[in-house]
Amino acid sequence: MSGGLPPATAxxxxxxxxxxxxPRFAAQGELVPVDLVGCTGFTAAGDSPERAATSVGAVxxxxxGEFYNTAELSGTAGAAVxxxxxxxxxxxxLYEQYGAHAFRxxxxxxxxxxxxxxxxxxxxxxxxxxxxxxxxVDGVLTLATEAKALFASVVDSSxxxxxxxxxxxxxxxxxxxxxxxxxxxxxxxxxxxxxxTWRPPEWRQLVEESEAVTLVRETLGHAVRRxxxxxxxxxxxxxxxxxxxxxASLICEADSALTTVTLGTEARxxxxxxxxxxxxxxxxxxxxxxxxLKLSADQVLGELARTVWASESTDPDIVEYLLPxxxxxRRLPTGTPSRILTGYGADIPLGGMHRIxxxxxxxxxxxxxxxxxxxxxxxxxPALSMSAGYWTTHPYWDRDVLDLLTRLSASLKLRHGRDKxxxxxxxxxSLPQExxxxxxxxxxxxxxxxxxxxxxxxxxxxGSDQRSAVIEDLYDQTVVAGTHPDDIDLLKTxxxxxxxxxxxxx
Ligand code: IOT
Ligand code: MG
Numbered sequence: 001m002s003g004g005l006p007p008a009t010a011x012x013x014x015x016x017x018x019x020x021x022x023p024r025f026a027a028q029g030e031l032v033p034v035d036l037v038g039c040t041g042f043t044a045a046g047d048s049p050e051r052a053a054t055s056v057g058a059v060x061x062x063x064x065g066e067f068y069n070t071a072e073l074s075g076t077a078g079a080a081v082x083x084x085x086x087x088x089x090x091x092x093x094l095y096e097q098y099g100a101h102a103f104r105x106x107x108x109x110x111x112x113x114x115x116x117x118x119x120x121x122x123x124x125x126x127x128x129x130x131x132x133x134x135x136x137v138d139g140v141l142t143l144a145t146e147a148k149a150l151f152a153s154v155v156d157s158s159x160x161x162x163x164x165x166x167x168x169x170x171x172x173x174x175x176x177x178x179x180x181x182x183x184x185x186x187x188x189x190x191x192x193x194x195x196x197t198w199r200p201p202e203w204r205q206l207v208e209e210s211e212a213v214t215l216v217r218e219t220l221g222h223a224v225r226r227x228x229x230x231x232x233x234x235x236x237x238x239x240x241x242x243x244x245x246x247x248a249s250l251i252c253e254a255d256s257a258l259t260t261v262t263l264g265t266e267a268r269x270x271x272x273x274x275x276x277x278x279x280x281x282x283x284x285x286x287x288x289x290x291x292x293l294k295l296s297a298d299q300v301l302g303e304l305a306r307t308v309w310a311s312e313s314t315d316p317d318i319v320e321y322l323l324p325x326x327x328x329x330r331r332l333p334t335g336t337p338s339r340i341l342t343g344y345g346a347d348i349p350l351g352g353m354h355r356i357x358x359x360x361x362x363x364x365x366x367x368x369x370x371x372x373x374x375x376x377x378x379x380x381x382p383a384l385s386m387s388a389g390y391w392t393t394h395p396y397w398d399r400d401v402l403d404l405l406t407r408l409s410a411s412l413k414l415r416h417g418r419d420k421x422x423x424x425x426x427x428x429x430s431l432p433q434e435x436x437x438x439x440x441x442x443x444x445x446x447x448x449x450x451x452x453x454x455x456x457x458x459x460x461x462x463g464s465d466q467r468s469a470v471i472e473d474l475y476d477q478t479v480v481a482g483t484h485p486d487d488i489d490l491l492k493t494x495x496x497x498x499x500x501x502x503x504x505x506x
Pocket of ligand 2: 243344346
């Protein structure tokens with residue numbers, strides 16, 4: 001990962017048959033033909049996309065994204081894995097030994113396709129950190145990391161076949177999503193079978209306060225270190241809240257140079273809170289540089305179509321969270337390192353989005369619900385930042401971290417009147433007291449993007465329950481019909497929906 005990006009961050013591959021056109025991904029980068037026998041396809045948008053496809057013996061593999069536990073894997077799986085030059089080769093060697101169970105060993109942020117004998121096997125990591133989609137037309141499978149590339153690859157949609165074993169994504173014909181933490185095998189007779197590779201733990205581990213605090217700090221520190229890997233410079237998107245400040249601090253402790261960037265608008269910003277953290281870190285670690293990016297709330301809102309296009313998400317809350325981040329990635333100052341660590345995802349296993357007053361049972365309800373429903377929301381897909389040329393990675397959703405945080409008892413998350421207590425306590429020695437004690441402010445609140453969207457809806461006479469209609473309409477335009485977000489007129493979209501609503505009422 002010399003330049004900061006994985007070899008490839010997007011691919012499309014089809015069994016045998018030629019593609020009607022070269023795919024277009026939201027992830028930006030040079031397209032390279034996939035070099036696998038019996039397939040056509042392209043990889044894109046990485047440091048060395050040609051390295052994303054490889055074969056070892058009779059096993060051919062294609063990988064987008066990266067693995068984080070190759071050091072541990074070589075200890076378990078032997079010299080061939082240890083000597084592998086890149087992740088695709090690691091997977092090929094693992095697959096030779098373990099078959100589809102290879103995916104149970106890997107901790108990463110990736111989507112992969114394996115061709116072995118007559119079988120095609122497809123998988124994404126434990127949380128679908130890189131999403132993967134599949135279509136079947138006249139029995140021929142096409143797989144891609146972005147659904148839009150599949151919608152564009154089907155010439156005659158009447159021939160698209162339903163794959164009943166897999167969830168379908170929104171659209172006029174069958175395009176399916178591979179499940180998180182699952183390996184799916186497509187046999188030549190059309191049968192589709194899956195094995196689980198990860199499930200959120202349901203049990204709760206009872207550990208002492210101090211042991212929990214140490215575990216959290218060590219596990220997170222390790223996840224951050226393996227996301228830096230080489231001592232290159234990295235960036236962190238910093239709100240000055242406990243989640244991203246923790247990541248920034250652990251990056252510094254791993255001896256990496258760090259650029260922090262904070263977004264604010266005229267409506268609201270967290271500049272003071274973020275500057276406090278960056279200043280505190282810079283006292284101990286001189287290789288910290290901090291930047292503030294100020295946009296208007298309208299500029300942020302102007303990224304709505306791009307956010308939907310890149311994330312392919314239709315969940316209105318998720319799109320609201322991702323909106324300011326999309327705006328930020330797109331306008332990062334030149335010279336920002338191409339590898340960005342974020343604090344995204346911390347609030348899910350730690351219950352940060354829920355009210356303290358609700359108590360432990362309700363907190364567990366919320367945790368179970370969130371851990372059971374994230375798949376398909378696409379909140380961490382790489383296209384979001386790769387559409388601006390940056391690779392993001394999320395230490396809180398590292399497999400080991402997520403596993404640990406989920407199974408810690410709720411009483412460690414909600415304790416002494418504090419939310420996310422165990423994380424705050426773990427970081428108390430490293431961060432300003434004010435940061436450790438800071439209550440949560442969501443990214444959508446801190447940037448004013450929620451209120452800007454509400455304002456626009458109101459202006460067009462649309463209720464806040466119409467958020468979904470707006471987002472689905474943008475999805476249909478960009479993901480299904482393939483219109484580039486720069487060619488979408490957001491106000492016209494609102495106008496059209498207003499007119500449609502009026503007609504429906506008449
Ligand atoms: P929030 O936790 O506020 O932000 C997520 C990350 O975005 C932060 O950790 C930080 O790295 C970055 N960020 C936030 N604000 C700024 C800013 N002003 N400037 C620069 N970077 C910033 C929503 C949320 O509240 O985000 N995300 C939750 C919940 C996800 C819900 N998903 C689900 N239920 N499946 C989260 O856990 O991150
Ligand atoms: Mg957070």
